[in-house]
Amino acid sequence: MFPTPQGGRRRQRPQQQFSDVEDSFSDGGVVEAVLTRSGGARGEVRAPHWSVVVLATDIRSSADGTFPEVDDHAETRRGPLWPNLAILALVVAIACAVGVVLGGGGGGGEDGGECPRPTPRPPSQDTIFLPQSPFLPIVNNASYSEVLPTDVMLVRPDSSGPIIAPITAYTWRESKHPKYVAGGYEMPMYKLEMLDRGLDEYWNFLVDELLLARVDVIMLHGRGCYHMEPTFDDSRDYHGSGSMCPRWLEKFRDAVERAGATNVIRVGMFDPMDHYGRDAEFWLKKGAGMNLERGSEAANSSTIATIASVVSGVVTSNNNGINNGTDSANVTTITNVASITNISNVTYVTSITNATNVTNVANVANITNVTSITDITDIANVTNVASTQSTCNTTPFDMGDPKMWTLIWDHNVKIFFDIFPREMWYLKGGKPVISTWKLNLSVFCNLDGNVSRMLQWLKAKFLAEYGVEPTFITQKDWIEGDPTITPDLVEGVHGWISPSSDHMSSITEWGGKQWGVVGPGYRKVKKDMGPKNPYTGPGCGEICRENTRQSGWTAIDGLETNRNSELILLEGWTNIEENNGYYRSIDKGWAYPTQYINIVRHYADPMPETLRFQAEGADNFCDTTKANLGGSYSDRALDVGTLDDGSGWYVGWIEDGEWLEYQDVELGCGTYRFTARVAAKQSGGVLRLDLPGLQASNVPNTGGYQKFELIHLGEVRLYDGSYNLRIVFESAGISGVNLDWFFVKRTKAGIC
Numbered sequence: 001m002f003p004t005p006q007g008g009r010r011r012q013r014p015q016q017q018f019s020d021v022e023d024s025f026s027d028g029g030v031v032e033a034v035l036t037r038s039g040g041a042r043g044e045v046r047a048p049h050w051s052v053v054v055l056a057t058d059i060r061s062s063a064d065g066t067f068p069e070v071d072d073h074a075e076t077r078r079g080p081l082w083p084n085l086a087i088l089a090l091v092v093a094i095a096c097a098v099g100v101v102l103g104g105g106g107g108g109g110e111d112g113g114e115c116p117r118p119t120p121r122p123p124s125q126d127t128i129f130l131p132q133s134p135f136l137p138i139v140n141n142a143s144y145s146e147v148l149p150t151d152v153m154l155v156r157p158d159s160s161g162p163i164i165a166p167i168t169a170y171t172w173r174e175s176k177h178p179k180y181v182a183g184g185y186e187m188p189m190y191k192l193e194m195l196d197r198g199l200d201e202y203w204n205f206l207v208d209e210l211l212l213a214r215v216d217v218i219m220l221h222g223r224g225c226y227h228m229e230p231t232f233d234d235s236r237d238y239h240g241s242g243s244m245c246p247r248w249l250e251k252f253r254d255a256v257e258r259a260g261a262t263n264v265i266r267v268g269m270f271d272p273m274d275h276y277g278r279d280a281e282f283w284l285k286k287g288a289g290m291n292l293e294r295g296s297e298a299a300n301s302s303t304i305a306t307i308a309s310v311v312s313g314v315v316t317s318n319n320n321g322i323n324n325g326t327d328s329a330n331v332t333t334i335t336n337v338a339s340i341t342n343i344s345n346v347t348y349v350t351s352i353t354n355a356t357n358v359t360n361v362a363n364v365a366n367i368t369n370v371t372s373i374t375d376i377t378d379i380a381n382v383t384n385v386a387s388t389q390s391t392c393n394t395t396p397f398d399m400g401d402p403k404m405w406t407l408i409w410d411h412n413v414k415i416f417f418d419i420f421p422r423e424m425w426y427l428k429g430g431k432p433v434i435s436t437w438k439l440n441l442s443v444f445c446n447l448d449g450n451v452s453r454m455l456q457w458l459k460a461k462f463l464a465e466y467g468v469e470p471t472f473i474t475q476k477d478w479i480e481g482d483p484t485i486t487p488d489l490v491e492g493v494h495g496w497i498s499p500s501s502d503h504m505s506s507i508t509e510w511g512g513k514q515w516g517v518v519g520p521g522y523r524k525v526k527k528d529m530g531p532k533n534p535y536t537g538p539g540c541g542e543i544c545r546e547n548t549r550q551s552g553w554t555a556i557d558g559l560e561t562n563r564n565s566e567l568i569l570l571e572g573w574t575n576i577e578e579n580n581g582y583y584r585s586i587d588k589g590w591a592y593p594t595q596y597i598n599i600v601r602h603y604a605d606p607m608p609e610t611l612r613f614q615a616e617g618a619d620n621f622c623d624t625t626k627a628n629l630g631g632s633y634s635d636r637a638l639d640v641g642t643l644d645d646g647s648g649w650y651v652g653w654i655e656d657g658e659w660l661e662y663q664d665v666e667l668g669c670g671t672y673r674f675t676a677r678v679a680a681k682q683s684g685g686v687l688r689l690d691l692p693g694l695q696a697s698n699v700p701n702t703g704g705y706q707k708f709e710l711i712h713l714g715e716v717r718l719y720d721g722s723y724n725l726r727i728v729f730e731s732a733g734i735s736g737v738n739l740d741w742f743f744v745k746r747t748k749a750g751i752c
Contacts (some may be wrong), residue, residue, distance in 0.1 A: 115622035147711065151710075152612075163216045164603055167570060171243055180576065184537050187585065188584055197248060204646075204647065205633075209573075211261055211612065214600075218268070219267075219569065221242075221270050222246040222415070224241065224276070224412040225247055240275065241278040242278075256424070273437050274437065276397050277395065280397045408458065431471040436472070436475060438496070474490050487510065496571075499524075499547050500542075515566055516562030516568040519554070523538065556599060606668070608744075610746070613743070619661060625637060625653070629653040630649075656732050657730070658729050658732075660739075665725050667744070671717045671748040674689050674715070676727070677708045678708060678709065679702045681701065683699065691716060694716060
């Protein structure tokens with residue numbers, strides 16, 4: 001399915017032996033296969049890689065080498081036996097090198113009209129003949145039985161190979177919808193109103209994507225909360241200057257519980273660090289009174305933070321602090337304020353008096369009776385000031401000040417890890433993982449010798465609180481800023497990505513290991529510019545630091561380069577603003593909705609033991625109606641409704657012959673059991689997983705459209721390769737069938 005590196009470390013596929021290979025192929029026969037590249041017709045792979053697509057999918061031949069019985073979803077051709085073992089060995093070698101895809105039919109979503117069965121493709125020059133061999137798909141007699149408890153139990157991904165760690169933010173919210181609608185973004189395929197972190201639906205589809213990707217650890221953003229202790233006031237508890245207070249992650253945790261995946265999902269913390277400059281003054285100066293955030297007026301309150309505008313004669317007085325204003329103009333008087341910090345434009349102010357500290361303030365007429373003035377510019381008169389100095393390069397976060405360290409712990413790290421039960425922490429060598437972005441010198445100062453002190457202090461705090469030390473993976477500028485940092489203190493160091501230099505991946509050597517970062521593409525949409533503006537839309541080039549996805553190859557190349565890395569950070573799973581995401585999408589940058597999820601899974605867990613496919617997220621489908629009759633999940637024609645328990649969605653309003661399909665699902669050689677979760681008000685429904693050897697399964701009367709039960713779809717042995725997994729609704733019965741999901745469970749591995 002994907003290129004194999006020369007000498008690179010790849011997750012090894014488990015070895016397994018079929019006991020009756022000889023018997024399976026004792027009667028000979030011919031199977032036709034096609035070597036194809038992306039963009040092919042039905043039954044071919046549309047992902048960016050070479051594959052062998054096996055079109056004959058039911059290996060049953062008579063003594064004369066013909067095929068008297070063939071499933072009508074497969075393409076076959078009669079042909080003579082091919083006894084030339086040398087050619088056989090060559091063909092088998094090619095097949096094993098590039099992978100085999102079982103042709104179950106492909107095709108995009110078909111909206112409206114009849115759903116025809118796939119028709120055979122005429123022979124072409126690309127057609128080659130392969131004799132039957134034990135290296136082609138082996139189908140045992142399908143086994144039909146009751147569903148076993150283990151048939152639908154998700155398990156952790158394979159832990160060999162690089163640790164795949166997607167960095168996952170949660171900034172999608174209703175206030176951003178107008179910007180998204182304006183265009184210029186690679187949008188997820190979900191309905192616009194669902195792109196809101198305040199809704200359970202947002203977290204449901206996010207957890208589903210990450211489960212399907214089979215990643216080792218999800219690096220969730222922690223960007224600090226203004227309030228250390230919860231007040232049970234949503235207007236306060238979820239606020240932080242970085243817009244990702246970790247308390248939002250209670251919703252992620254709850255979604256994992258709804259998905260029944262607490263035994264599978266593991267989390268680590270990603271701290272981008274860029275928020276601490278804006279937060280530092282607020283956190284240190286906060287009082288017990290009113291908290292006015294981004295207000296237009298600020299008067300007579302205990303704490304005033306992040307003022308967007310104070311204009312036209314407003315008198316601000318008796319306050320502990322005024323911080324981070326962007327435009328404070330025409331203010332008459334500011335009096336009795338404990339601290340005034342980072343006001344970028346205080347113009348025509350008559351006076352600032354009786355303030356303890358005035359820091360980073362420009363264009364003030366008079367300042368009097370101030371204890372300390374730091375980094376003030378363009379002041380007409382300064383009187384009665386105890387000290388005037390410039391320290392720490394005008395930055396708000398002094399790394400040498402231990403008071404600052406408490407902010408990282410109290411308002412971010414501790415809140416994050418308190419959210420999740422211990423069993424959901426990802427442990428690397430027995431230690432939870434904290435990764436970081438850069439230490440921007442416009443935010444941090446006094447780094448040399450102090451960053452290592454801060455990290456040692458954080459480890460001690462973590463150990464005292466939780467009984468274990470964390471392990472840190474930082475950006476390399478931490479090491480450059482503080483050469484006293486050693487591998488004993490920081491386990492991993494990464495180099496991030498550099499879109500302006502066309503570097504969408506990096507490898508950094510540290511502590512005798514490689515550490516990587518990979519992005520699938522990049523284009524920074526400029527603010528206040530329409531989608532057709534050449535400085536923001538596709539093709540904007542260097543102006544927007546554009547790096548195209550190249551049909552998936554940008555991500556694949558980065559992951560291939562990092563095959564020997566200890567850990568690979570993926571930037572950034574939900575990144576709409578920089579067109580840098582891995583989410584489901586029908587944007588032209590995706591060959592099919594789950595393409596990037598599949599790419600990630602290939603490197604995270606190429607031979608998954610378990611997979612759960614939500615029906616509503618299918619890549620391809622055939623629906624006889626042009627509209628989404630359920631109105632949920634997406635604006636595609638696939639009919640999707642919402643589950644009553646709030647755990648997700650289902651596909652319903654099903655008609656005879658409709659189908660849905662997940663594309664290019666990579667499975668290892670072995671025996672698989674398949675299960676579906678269905679509901680029906682009456683019996684009579686029939687569905688089938690379109691794989692060789694599997695028969696149709698009856699859907700019982702479950703007692704209602706929202707009363708779901710499990711049905712067994714069969715058991716087969718498959719070859720190592722990529723499959724299009726299609727559920728065909730042969731009959732919807734009298735009253736219809738609802739499908740929640742279908743499940744793949746490998747029960748035995750094998751040698752192919």
